[in-house]
Amino acid sequence: MILEIIIVVVVIIILFAVVGIYNGLVSSRNKVKNAWAQIDVQLNRRADLIPNLIETVKGYATHEKSVFENVAKARAGLMNANGVKEIQNANNQLTNTLKSLFAVAENYPELKANENFKQLQDVLGESEDKIAYSRQFYNDTVLMYNNKCEQFPSNIFANAFNFKEADFFEAEEGARSVPKVEF
Template structure:
């Protein structure tokens, strides 16, 4: 092969392969960066849920102590809340933790209904403040859960959609799980039963 033939072949190879690199490399970089941003957004959103769960975790002992002094006959509910609170820890996987947090939300809802039944408790200014704080915290937790689920849907769409699913497969990213309500929480509450 002569030098001129080799030069022609090299020029043709560069002309043919160079556009591929200028198209493929930016697409790969864009896909990678988009997936990383979405993964980080899911983790950030989960930390928002975690912050609210920690706030609730810290607030529950105060609520329980205040209410226990007034309502000794509702001690089983407080015992359940305290026992569940001790089960929730950082060592649990996401699905187990979400399940326990959903159960905690349900018990705290029962606590609110119980407090509604006793006007003497409601008239206590401290108790009303704690009840408002608890309701506000549950609203913030609900908003954090929605933000987390929005981040998860964006991430999961990228992990499962073409062409970003190729990069996600390469990075071994798997779809994240949503924070979902349990079957009990989806059913219509029987308010009459709660007042018994």
């Protein structure tokens, strides 16, 4: 009788442990999805600002057509991208084309003084900050989830229930190098 009670208690404890580990994996996976959704929101917010920025710059720099086309293509690429790697590459492309747009703006002092342009530039800067924060939060969340998928004993359940590791949002290759500064 006592042996049967001990066996039942052990089985219940094991059952609760399995349920706890499984629920922890589900919770972590959902946190990764949520963190990715936050990056997506910020990237879309930035993409929504770009047409206004282009129109403002176009009014001053009408002969810079290729810059506007490149920014529009990069924006479309980001809006159509799927998955962490593809969105990461499209985001890097958009960031680079925005740099060229702001370089064009440097050649037009009256544009730089335009209040609408300044406001758009400030909002875009805020968006970049929010994107950077969202990336960091996403990568921290992915790290915690991936650790659960790899650490014992939850790795046994992660494999059994097909929990796959998530991809990190990584910096582009050029971002890792130290910029050359000359005076």
